Amino acid sequence: MKIKHQLLITHGLLVLLSILIVFVNVATYKGMDNDAVIVNYAGKLRYLSYNMSQIVNRIENNNDLEIKNTLLENLNVRVNDFDNIIDMLIEKNDFDIQNKNKPRLFIKD
Known part of the structure; x- marks a missing residue:
């Protein structure tokens, strides 16, 4: 085999491997x-578990009963947010970063 053919095969393999590496990197980045x-x-x-405790x-x-009732309402909101996140993680296999229906997490006391 001539040197010309060996160089073409070697360079062709290098180009193919480079393209393959690019596709693997893109797939990894998407994941x-x-x-x-x-x-x-x-x-x-x-955060929610710390805040609930x-x-x-x-x-x-x-x-004070009034303060306790307010705190209980806040606790219920945190528990619901916690449950919503858990349910969402269980139900979805593919997460959309731009999802507008994310649970509300930061509520002022």
């Missing part, structure tokens, strides 16, 4: 979008 969304929701769940502590240590 990372969903991973970031899942990690973000995990952080929100951690804090509200429960405030309910236990407060004697």
